[in-house]
Each structure stands twice: as C-alpha cells, then as structure tokens.
Amino acid sequence: xxxxxxxxxxxxxxxxxxxxxxxxxxxxxGVKGDIHDNIWDxxxxxxxxxxxxxxxxxxFKFDGSGQCSMMFLSEPHFSEGQRFNIxxxxxxxxxxxxxxxxxxxxxxxxxxxxxYLEVCGPYVxxxxxxxxxxxxxxxxxx
Numbered sequence: 001x002x003x004x005x006x007x008x009x010x011x012x013x014x015x016x017x018x019x020x021x022x023x024x025x026x027x028x029x030g031v032k033g034d035i036h037d038n039i040w041d042x043x044x045x046x047x048x049x050x051x052x053x054x055x056x057x058x059x060f061k062f063d064g065s066g067q068c069s070m071m072f073l074s075e076p077h078f079s080e081g082q083r084f085n086i087x088x089x090x091x092x093x094x095x096x097x098x099x100x101x102x103x104x105x106x107x108x109x110x111x112x113x114x115x116y117l118e119v120c121g122p123y124v125x126x127x128x129x130x131x132x133x134x135x136x137x138x139x140x141x142x
Contacts, residue, residue, distance in 0.1 A: 001043070001045050001046055001047055002042050003026050003027075003030065003031050003042050005125075006023050006026060006031065006045075007026075007128070007129060008024065008025075008026065009022050009023060009024075009128070010022065010023045010128055010129075011048055011124045011125055011140060011142060012033065012046065013046040013047070013048050014033050014035060014040075015043075015044055015045065015046055016040065017035055017036060020048065021033030021036075022034045023045075027039060030042060031044070033045070047123035047124070047125060047126075048123055048124040048142070049123055050088060050090060050122045050123060050124055050127060051090075052090070054124065054140075054141075054142060055088060057141050057142075058140055058141055060086070060088065085097070086130075086131075086136075088122060090122070093122055095126060095127055095130045097130050097131070097133070097134050097136075124140060124142070
C-alpha cells in the first residue's frame with residue numbers, strides 16, 4: 001500500500017500490530033497510525049476490503065440487482081433537500097456516488113452530480129475518499 005493512496009483518518013490494517021488503525025501522519029518517510037507511536041514503511045499497512053458486513057454495519061442495504069450490490073440512500077438530514085445515493089458493487093469492484101442538490105430555478109428540478117470511482121478492491125479507505133469527495137461527513141465503523 002502506498003502513502004500517496006491514503007488520506008488522514010483512512011482506515012487501514014496494521015500488519016505489525018495485527019489490528020485496524022486510522023492514518024494519523026503521512027510523511028516522505030512513511031505512515032503513522034493511531035495505535036502506535038512509530039512511523040512505519042508503507043508496506044506495514046494493508047487496505048481493508050469492503051465486505052457486506054462492513055457495509056451493512058454502516059447503513060447499506062442490498063439493492064436487489066445482484067448478489068454483492070449494496071446501496072445507501074441518505075437520510076434527508078444532510079441539508080435541506082439534498083440527497084445522496086451511494087452504490088457499492090463488490091462483484092464489479094466499483095463505488096458510485098450520486099449527489100442531488102435542489103436548485104431554485106423551478107420547483108422539483110434537481111441538478112445531479114455524479115462522482116464515480118472505479119477501484120481495485122473496493123476497500124474501506126476508497127469508500128472514505130469517495131464520501132469526502134462529495135462532502136459527506138460519515139464515520140465508517142468496522
């Protein structure tokens with residue numbers, strides 16, 4: 001796993017301490033997680049694969065279109081009239097986020113922006129990146 005693929009607060013697996021940790025420091029020398037005080041080589045950390053169990057724990061539900069397709073439909077509390085549809089296709093290794101913002105031009109008219117991330121995994125940290133890209137502040141539970 002390369003440091004350039006990570007952001008602060010990403011979940012990763014610490015192969016030395018055998019546990020999940022969040023990235024706290026990224027430097028030219030390596031990465032530091034929150035469960036130890038040392039800066040380690042990038043090879044110390046491994047991505048955490050997204051699983052149906054992790055997705056369900058975070059509010060995703062099977063959408064019925066396939067064995068490993070899951071969708072999270074946002075609660076309307078993010079902001080007035082704003083909606084997010086998040087689709088994770090574990091079988092096809094994709095994460096897609098659809099963002100619908102209300103527009104004042106005419107009633108019930110929405111502009112939709114799509115953030116699409118095709119990943120080799122997909123992994124928990126890549127879902128975190130996709131959420132951050134569209135401004136969703138959601139804490140991922142493992």
